[in-house]
Amino acid sequence: MSNTAIFVALFAGVAVWLGVASRLTAKPWENREQPGDVGALKSSPARIGLWLFMAVATSLFSLFLSAYSMRMHQSIGWCHLTIPRIVYANTLVLAAASLAMQLASSAVGRGRRELARNALVAAGALSIAFLAGQVFAWQEIGPSLYFIQGSPAIAFFYVLTTLHGLHLLGGLYVIGRAATRFAGGAELIDLRQTFSLCAIYWHFLLLVWLAVFAVLLFL
Amino acid sequence: MAYVAIADRDAPIHHPHSFIERYIWSQDHKVIAIQYAIVAIFVGLVALVLSGLMRLQLGFPEQFHFVDPEHYYQFITMHGMIMVIYLLTALFLGGFGNYLIPLMCGARDMVFPYMNMLSFWVYLLAVIVLLASFFVPGGPTGAGWTLYPPQAVLTGTPGAGLGIKLMLISLAIFIVAFTMGGLNYVTTVLQARCRGMTLMRMPLSVWGIFMATILGLLAFPALFVSAVMMTLDGTLGTSFFMPAVYSMGQPLDHNGGSPLLFQHLFWFFGHPEVYIVALPAFGIVSDLLSTHARKNIFGYRMMVWAILAIGGLSFVVWAHHMYVSGMNPYFGFFFATTTLIIAVPTAIKVYNWVLTLWKGDIHLTVPMLFAIGFIFTFVHGGLTGLFLGNVTVDLPLSDTYFVVGHFHMVMGVSPILVVFGAIYHWYPKITGRMWNERLGQIHFWMTFLGTYAIYLPMHYLGILGVPRRYYALGNTEFLPQSVHTINAAITIAALVVAASVVIFLYNMIVSLWRGEKAPSNPWKATTLEWQTPDTPPAHGNWGPRLPEVHRWAYDYSVPGAPDDFIPQNVPVDPKLGSGRDHGVHH
Numbered sequence: 137m138s139n140t141a142i143f144v145a146l147f148a149g150v151a152v153w154l155g156v157a158s159r160l161t162a163k164p165w166e167n168r169e170q171p172g173d174v175g176a177l178k179s180s181p182a183r184i185g186l187w188l189f190m191a192v193a194t195s196l197f198s199l200f201l202s203a204y205s206m207r208m209h210q211s212i213g214w215c216h217l218t219i220p221r222i223v224y225a226n227t228l229v230l231a232a233a234s235l236a237m238q239l240a241s242s243a244v245g246r247g248r249r250e251l252a253r254n255a256l257v258a259a260g261a262l263s264i265a266f267l268a269g270q271v272f273a274w275q276e277i278g279p280s281l282y283f284i285q286g287s288p289a290i291a292f293f294y295v296l297t298t299l300h301g302l303h304l305l306g307g308l309y310v311i312g313r314a315a316t317r318f319a320g321g322a323e324l325i326d327l328r329q330t331f332s333l334c335a336i337y338w339h340f341l342l343l344v345w346l347a348v349f350a351v352l353l354f355l
Numbered sequence: 356m357a358y359v360a361i362a363d364r365d366a367p368i369h370h371p372h373s374f375i376e377r378y379i380w381s382q383d384h385k386v387i388a389i390q391y392a393i394v395a396i397f398v399g400l401v402a403l404v405l406s407g408l409m410r411l412q413l414g415f416p417e418q419f420h421f422v423d424p425e426h427y428y429q430f431i432t433m434h435g436m437i438m439v440i441y442l443l444t445a446l447f448l449g450g451f452g453n454y455l456i457p458l459m460c461g462a463r464d465m466v467f468p469y470m471n472m473l474s475f476w477v478y479l480l481a482v483i484v485l486l487a488s489f490f491v492p493g494g495p496t497g498a499g500w501t502l503y504p505p506q507a508v509l510t511g512t513p514g515a516g517l518g519i520k521l522m523l524i525s526l527a528i529f530i531v532a533f534t535m536g537g538l539n540y541v542t543t544v545l546q547a548r549c550r551g552m553t554l555m556r557m558p559l560s561v562w563g564i565f566m567a568t569i570l571g572l573l574a575f576p577a578l579f580v581s582a583v584m585m586t587l588d589g590t591l592g593t594s595f596f597m598p599a600v601y602s603m604g605q606p607l608d609h610n611g612g613s614p615l616l617f618q619h620l621f622w623f624f625g626h627p628e629v630y631i632v633a634l635p636a637f638g639i640v641s642d643l644l645s646t647h648a649r650k651n652i653f654g655y656r657m658m659v660w661a662i663l664a665i666g667g668l669s670f671v672v673w674a675h676h677m678y679v680s681g682m683n684p685y686f687g688f689f690f691a692t693t694t695l696i697i698a699v700p701t702a703i704k705v706y707n708w709v710l711t712l713w714k715g716d717i718h719l720t721v722p723m724l725f726a727i728g729f730i731f732t733f734v735h736g737g738l739t740g741l742f743l744g745n746v747t748v749d750l751p752l753s754d755t756y757f758v759v760g761h762f763h764m765v766m767g768v769s770p771i772l773v774v775f776g777a778i779y780h781w782y783p784k785i786t787g788r789m790w791n792e793r794l795g796q797i798h799f800w801m802t803f804l805g806t807y808a809i810y811l812p813m814h815y816l817g818i819l820g821v822p823r824r825y826y827a828l829g830n831t832e833f834l835p836q837s838v839h840t841i842n843a844a845i846t847i848a849a850l851v852v853a854a855s856v857v858i859f860l861y862n863m864i865v866s867l868w869r870g871e872k873a874p875s876n877p878w879k880a881t882t883l884e885w886q887t888p889d890t891p892p893a894h895g896n897w898g899p900r901l902p903e904v905h906r907w908a909y910d911y912s913v914p915g916a917p918d919d920f921i922p923q924n925v926p927v928d929p930k931l932g933s934g935r936d937h938g939v940h941h
Contacts, residue, residue, distance in 0.1 A: 144573070145670050152663070160659065162555040164907035165651065167927050181361070181466035181546045185538050188572065192534055196576035199623070203580060203616060207595060211611040284591055285608055291593040295583065 140202045144195070186333050190340050193303060197344050200299070201351050204292050208355065217289040219352060220276040226269035227349060233262035234335075234342040237311075241335035244324050252324070252331070256315055259338065263308055270297050296348050300341065307337050361462065361547045371894065382468035383894055384453045387475050389785070391449035394475075398482050399442035400856070405430040407853050414846025416827045424826040425513040428497030431824070432514075433489075435500025436522070439628065440529060441482055443770055447635040448533070448571065449478060451777060452540050452564045454785065458884035459561050461549025461902045461924075463895045465539045474539070477532035481525045488514065488521035496522045499824070501621060504596040504614050508589040511602075520589060523582040530575045530582075540568045549883075551904035555659065556923070558882045558908040559652065562659055563638020566666045567631045574627035574670070581620040588612065618680055622673035629766050630669040634662055636773040637704055640726050642908075643776050644708055646880045647723035648715030649919050651909035654707045661700035668697040678746050679753045687746040694744035698737070705734060716912065716919070720878070721795035725776030728803045729769050736765025739814065754824070757817025760810045768806045775802065775859065782863070783877045784884060787891050788870030794862040801855035808848035812841045879920045882908050886922050 208214050240255035274294065277283065283290050314330045371377040378386060409430050412422040422430075453471070457464055465471045488495040497513030498506060506512050507519050514522075544565045548557070557565075584595040588609070596617040597609035645652040652658060674682065674690040708730055717723065739761040743749045752758060775798070783789055821828065821838055828834060828842075876885040888898040902924045910921040915931050 142671070145667060148573075149667055156554065159554045160656075160663075162553060163656070164553070164555045165655065165909070167906045167910070181542050184542045184545055185467060188538050188541055189534075192538075192572050192576060195573045196579060199577050199580045199620065203584065203595070203620060206616050206619065207613055210613040210616060214611070281591060285593060288594055288611065291587065291591075291595065295587070299583075 140198050144198070180329060182329060182333060186337060190337070193340075193344070197296075197299070197348065200292075200296060201348065204296075204351060205355055207288055207292070211288070215287050215289060217277070217287070217293055217352065219349075220273045222269055222276065223273050223349070226266050226273065227345065229262050229269060230266045230342055230345055233259050233266060234338040236262055237331075237335045237338040241328075241331040244328055244331045247324055249324060253318065256311065256318065256331075260308065260311055260315070263304055263338075267301055267304060270301055273297070293352065296352075300345055300348060303344070304341055307334065307341065310334060310337075361466065377894075380472060382464070382472045384457050384465045384468070384471060385785075385892060387471055388450050388453035390475050391445055391453060391478065394479055394482055395442050395446040395450060398437055398486070399446070401486070402434045402437035402442060403853060403856060405434040405437075407849060409434065410846040410849040412826065414843045414849075425497060426494075427826045428499070429495045429513050429518075432497050432500050432502075432522075433485075433495050437485070438767065439500065439632070440526070441485065443632045443766075443774075444533070444571070444628070445478060446774060447632060447770070448540065448564060448568055449475065449536055451560075451635060451639065452568065453536070454781070455560055455884065456540055456543050456564060457547070458887070458892065458896060459558050459882055460544060460547060461552055461883050461897070461904060462543060462547035463897065463901070465543045466547050467539050467542070470535045471539050474532050474536035477528060477535065481529035481532055484521055484528060485525040488518045488525075491517040491521065493518055501618075501625070502585070503621075504585060504588065504612075504617050505598060505600055505609070508585065508597070509600065509602060509607075520586060523586045523589075526582045527579055527586075530579045533571055533575055537568045537572045540564065541572070549901045549904060552883075552923075555656070556904060556907045558638075559641040559655070559658055559662075560635070560638040560882075562662050563634040563636070563641075566662050567634040570627045570634070570666055570669060571631045574624045574631070577620050577624035581617055581624075584620075585617065615677075615680060618677050619673070622676045623670075625676060626673040627669045630665055632766055632770050634666065636729070636770040637662065639777045640729050640773050641704075641708065641711075642882065643722050643726040643773075643780055644711050645909055645911065646780075646878050647718045647720055647726065648712050649718070649911045650711055650715040651911055652707065653710035653713075654703070655907065655909060657703055658707055661703050664700040665697060668693060668700070672697060675744055675749075678749045684746075691744055691746050695741065698741060698744075701737060705730065705737070720779075721790075721792065721799060722776040722780035722878075724796070724799045724803075725772045725779065728799065729772040729776070731803075732764055732772060732806065733769040735811075736761055736763075736769060740765060752817055754822055755817035756813040756821050756823050759823050760813030760817060763813075764806075764810050768810065772802070775799075778863070780878070781884075782866075783873030783890070784875075784887075785891055786867055786870075787873050788866050788868075789873045789877065790862050790866040790870055794858055798855050798859045798862065801858070802852055805848050805852035805855060809845050809852065812845055816841060876922075879918065881910055881920050881922050883923055886924055 236255050236259035240252050240259055243249075243252035243255055274297070277290055277293065284294060285291075310330070311334050314327060314334065317330075318327060371381065371383065377383070381387060381390075408419075408422055409427060411419045412427055453465070456462075493514050493516045495514050496502070496507065496518035498515075498519060502519070502522070508515055510516075512519075544557075544561060581596075584593075587593045588595055588597050592608050594609045594612035596614055597607075597612040598614060599610045600607045641652050641658060672690060672693045674686065675694045678687055678690075712727075739757070743752060743758065743761055779790065779795055816838060817823075819834065819838060821834060828838070873890060875887070875890040878885070883902055883904070884892070886902060887893075887896055904923045905926045906921065906923055908923055910916075910923075912919045913921055913931055921931075
């Protein structure tokens with residue numbers, strides 16, 4: 137927990153400093169005409185909003201993982217979870233979804249409508265397959281209350297996969313809307329940003345999943 | 356398609372067409388701000404009534420039979436949670452943040468207006484779920500506002516059935532609402548400033564709200580995590596936080612959970628929360644002092660850096676709330692050190708406020724009275740914080756009224772004084788009317804002296820060893836008679852302060868119709884919100900053209916200038932200096 141906090145604080149501090157040091161040392165009272173830094177972050181509000189949201193989600197998942205680690209170390213009778221095989225397969229499926237989303241994004245960027253459509257469908261289908269796979273993993277671990285109450289490791293597995301799944305569902309809602317616009321004949325140039333943001337979000341969710349998986353496996 | 360900066364786009368972002376779109380499902384930041392403020396103040400009044408009931412019991416034990424021990428704990432819990440989260444956080448960020456950020460930055464609206472609207476309605480849902488717990492069997496939770504397990508979910512604690520669940524669900528909903536609003540505030544500050552409004556030309560109010568929002572975005576997830584895990588412990592019977600417990604001689608199903616883990620998660624949120632409330636207050640009070648003392652804020656850059664430093668440090672002090680939970684002495688040493696370090700940037704801010712007043716042209720308007728009152732209460736509460744930050748001093752004092760006095764002074768009274776000051780300050784812009792000066796002054800003096808009469812004696816009670824959280828003291832041997840007299844006196848003072856709130860509400864509501872029409876810039880302030888073409892600002896804020904900023908927000912009393920203030924959107928005259936160069940010497 138404290139390690140996470142120190143890491144987050146350091147990371148945030150360095151990032152903030154690199155980004156804004158020159159601006160924060162300006163002397164506004166001298167009333168010189170200053171080069172306005174309006175829109176200096178050369179990107180759209182939606183892009184910044186997404187990065188901020190990913191920061192919030194990162195905080196959420198790192199706190200959950202810290203809680204996992206503390207709960208493990210602070211208690212007696214901790215029993216590790218045997219991760220079902222299907223979870224490995226799910227991980228590959230999610231990676232493929234992320235790849236497909238990237239492909240769709242770059243296809244939109246290069247104006248290739250057909251490819252973009254196929255890649256988008258593939259990304260959606262693979263993501264749904266991932267979610268279905270996670271549900272299978274639940275079945276395999278034992279969906280009964282008895283196991284959830286008996287083993288905190290299993291309870292954590294449920295909570296973490298549910299939370300990650302909900303984030304993915306939110307993403308699916310967004311690409312669902314993008315797909316509707318796409319099918320309705322929207323210009324590719326208007327879809328570029330949405331597709332590019334979706335690709336970033338899918339990579340992010342893949343990274344989060346890999347982190348969760350690694351903690352469950354190795355900690 | 357090249358990206359066009361928001362400041363370079365013209366035309367408002369959306370157009371409301373009907374009454375409902377304009378005032379109910381509104382996407383206008385000003386309407387959303389007022390909606391947020393009204394709900395927050397309403398729920399805050401509920402919490403105020405609860406505190407009055409508790410004081411009746413403490414001041415005159417066994418006189419008021421409707422306050423039994425069970426209710427007392429429910430009142431304490433709801434009072435604390437409502438005041439900290441549903442009133443202060445929502446009012447500073449959802450209320451003032453929403454109103455001031457676009458206006459002070461020169462934007463037409465928030466960058467995601469639809470999400471902003473959703474944020475308010477989800478917040479309202481959180482409040483409804485919270486208040487619903489008053490009406491369920493068993494009533495609201497009485498676990499204390501920190502909701503520590505295991506007692507929060509065990510039978511025997513009031514509201515251990517539905518009450519605690521509604522509380523946790525309400526918190527989770529609140530966090531969703533806050534995240535939607537918070538993404539808006541930060542992105543708007545970063546992306547939607549008008550031409551010339553560099554980061555270092557922003558008024559300190561915006562800096563405070565901006566940093567507080569970032570803290571909230573990173574800290575609220577910790578509360579979310581603990582709320583989710585405790586809900587599961589309470590409903591499904593998991594053992595995240597619940598250790599093996601024997602209840603009435605019977606073992607419960609829980610096993611091996613860690614109550615300390617909850618405390619870490621809770622305070623990892625809980626301490627930044629103090630600054631989520633304090634930083635907007637710091638920012639706003641800086642602007643009030645500078646405007647009403649007709650002087651530039653002393654050490655603007657230092658003020659910004661202090662806000663950033665406090666924000667960063669607030670994430671590494673959380674365990675000072677847990678000294679009595681038992682911890683490794685080195686751990687305690689670390690947290691005591693960081694806690695004392697955070698006093699440095701905070702003290703810098705206090706010095707700068709005082710130095711801003713030094714040789715200023717002080718106008719003792721009502722907002723200024725509240726701002727100066729804040730300096731007193733904040734210094735007072737801050738100094739007792741230094742006592743409690745030290746492990747060895749904290750241990751004997753932690754469970755006494757000393758702590759109650761301390762935190763009410765520093766994060767109850769101080770931010771609320773700023774809230775009052777800010778409402779008086781911006782009321783003419785928000786409503787287009789002036790309030791009654793005399794009633795405002797009466798409100799201030801009753802509040803300021805009254806809160807001192809409440810909280811100053813509590814420090815003395817604490818040093819005598821009067822324990823907090825107790826429903827009644829009974830005939831405890833070591834407590835002198837003066838304790839009971841003081842408790843009665845505190846209760847009377849509390850009722851007087853509560854009455855002053857009635858005066859405030861009367862003033863605010865009646866002035867909506869009876870108040871004088873307000874000029875567009877009654878305080879002769881420099882910041883952009885006072886330069887709007889309409890008062891109150893119309894939809895889209897700025898008419899056909901966005902403003903352009905040429906100077907910082909604090910050009911007061913510039914030598915040679917015709918007026919004693921130069922608004923931010925006035926071009927620079929090379930013949931004039933700036934307030935900063937000469938302001939101190941005239």
